[in-house]
Amino acid sequence: MPPIVRLATCVALTVSLLGAPASAAPFSGERVRSELQAIGQLSQRSTHEALARLEVLRAGLGDDLPYDLRQQVLRTEVRLREDSGQLDQAYAVERTVLELAIAHRDTATAARARLGEVRRLLDQNRPDDAQATLDRVLAQVPNNAPVVLNVAIRTVQGDIFNNKARFDKALAAYLQAMELLQDAPDAGDQRALLHARIAQVYVNSGHPEKAVASTQQGLAEPGVPTATMASLHFTRGLALIRVDRNDDGLAAFQRALAIARQARLAGLEAAVRGNLADFFLRQKDYPRAEIESRQALAASGKVKDQGLVMMAKANLGFALMGQGRIAAGMPYTDEVIAQLRESGATADLEAMLDEKSHMLEQAGQYMPALATVREQQTLQLDSGRLARDRAIAALQEQFDANERTRKIALLQRENQLKDAELGSRRTAQIATIFAAVLTVLAGIAVFALYRRTARSNAQLKQLNTQLEFHSTRDSLTGLHNRRSFLDRMRIRAEHGKDDRRANTAQGVDCFVLLDIDHFKAINDRWGHGVGDAVLVETARRLLGAVRDTDMVLRWGGEEFLIYAPGTDTEHVATLVKRVLDSVGTAPVDTPACKVPVTVTAGVAWLPCAGVADDRTDWQGAVRLADWALYQGKSQGRNQARIVTRLAGTAGDVMAALDEHGPAEGSIELARVDGPPQDGR
Secondary structure, three states: OOOOOOOOOOOOOOOOOOOOOOOOOOOOHHHHHHOOOOOHHHOOOOOHHHHHHHHHHHOOOOOOOOOHHHHHHHHHHHHHHOOOOOOOHHHHHHHHHHHHHHHHHOOHHHHHHHHHHHHHHOOOOOOOHHHHHHHHHHHOOOOOOOHHHHHHHHHHHHHHHHHOOOOHHHHHHHHHHHHHOOOOOHHHHHHHHHHHHHHHHHHHOOOOHHHHHHHHHHHHHOOOOHHHHHHHHHHHHHHHHHOOOOHHHHHHHHHHHHHHHOOOOHHHHHHHHHHHHHHHOOOOHHHHHHHHHHHHHHHHHHOHHHHHHHHHHHHHHHHHOOOOOHHHHHHHHHHHHHHHHHHHHHHHHHHHHHHHHHHHHHHOOHHHHHHHHHHHHHHHHHHHHHHHHHHHHHHHHHHHHHHHHHHHHHHHHHHHHHHHHHHHHHHHHHHHOOOOHHHHHHHHHHHHHHHHHHHHHHHHHHHHHHHHHOOEEEEOOOOOOOOHHHHHHHHHHHOOOOOOOOOOOOEEEEEEOOOOOOHHHHHHHOOHHHHHHHHHHHHHHHHHHOOOOOOEEEOOEEEEEEEEEEEEEHHHHHHHHHHHHHHOOOOOOOOEEEEEEEEEEEEEEEOOOOOOOOOHHHHHHHHHHHHHHHHHOOOOOOOOEEEEEEEOOOOHHHHHHHHOOOOOOOOEEEEEEEOOOOOO
């Protein structure tokens, strides 16, 4: 089987260190810089030894170490722990980086640290949540962001696209990051890592020959760390086997395996052995496939990577079945099939069922093989129908856009010709001023041309209006998108609404952030077609529940935002109750089924109540609403939480939100429940 394996390097590492004696003097700044340089060089040979030396360095740091040096130490630890597969520990250090950056008001470093949460969601195979989190990070990135932050943003965006099989967009993001690093003399390690990611995209998208070239470029970079070098050799082996250079591919695998074992990268060892087992399965060398599968299972168990464990079990099951040991192999394959079915991984499930049917047929068990084939065909029909519908929708949208562009170009060209013709007619009128008949005829012709030009200009204006509408609207729901909302907020700021002294006699500006409850379960159970229908109907109901002057937009995924300016604070709860009831009172009727739908909301308004020195802008209000939404989610969903009052200054409350959460009593909340669901 050809399972999709994340080309990450993982290792379970236990380090016993002799730290600096308690009585020793703290390291000086010069000593710290020297140690960091030595650790960077050591990481090119052994991530394990570099991490051990870094632990000793951290133990000897003094409290008076400059901020920039302390951040360099922490960022080095994040990289080394990620390379060694200690992902949970890496994310914990990333949170320390974030807290330190917030304390020093370093917005760029804080934004880069928040990318750790995006990578954590990707490791959990939650690309949509990762994209939503990245969008929130991008909203906080300063305009003069440093190159290192821009590189990190484009790299993680490419990782999201690669996870979602949008390989063209992933490649574009990686190449943008690479372009930013071209003139950096000391960025060879980062360029090598990008070459590894680009090679992975080429392998996944069916261009192995380009992947071979990309890995060669990566290996030629100076200062390649151990984990990156092993990953490059591993990806090179995958690409070489795809172009039928099996001997070269196996040699690359063995090189990656040797580096992984020497550097104690158990995760990468499991990935390499899993692909070796897959290669021997395709060669029908089932005994060797069994050996590699068992070793891959042992290595993946050390790092507890579920994807690598599933790959090893699937390969082991097929290796045993290929040797005629059906009863011994079936429990492994059936366990993986059950997990894939539960997670909704349709493509991998189809591949597993296909391989299982071949193995059963090879063993002479034709009835079970036939049942497996029928299940696979059902899956293919369902996924094929969904893919076809999406492709048709995408093609139609592209055709409409091209058609609008073509019509605009034709109208512009026609207007240019008519303008030239009008000029010629005016000249003829002057030349024949004494010929009354000709003058009348020319006047009639000019009038007709003016009429036609006016009609063309009207059509051009209409098409431009359509283009402007589509640029500010969500393509699925027709609601406003973030671009139109940001324009509205810019106009709001220009009219002085962000001034904390603004008159509130006309009401407050209310921000309602909503999230459809259990939307992933709706997609998993009924499919993305039903999920899209739920989004469209929810948008329609939200529009019907608010005033014409209110703005409803799709915030991202299954999240919506309502901006209701000039709202009486005593009527906010009424507004929110009306919104909850409009969505949750009746199920959404789709062609496939009736889907019960509820939403959870968080609400905040400007200016904030109870704050004497309120400098909160609309971003702060949305942040408060997001926190209130989380409270509703954690307390049962189908409800709204309204921020009614802040205790203390807005700056202190917002800082607490970004660090560890607000202190008890610093934010007062009101609760509004949605309609009862009667057990649905």
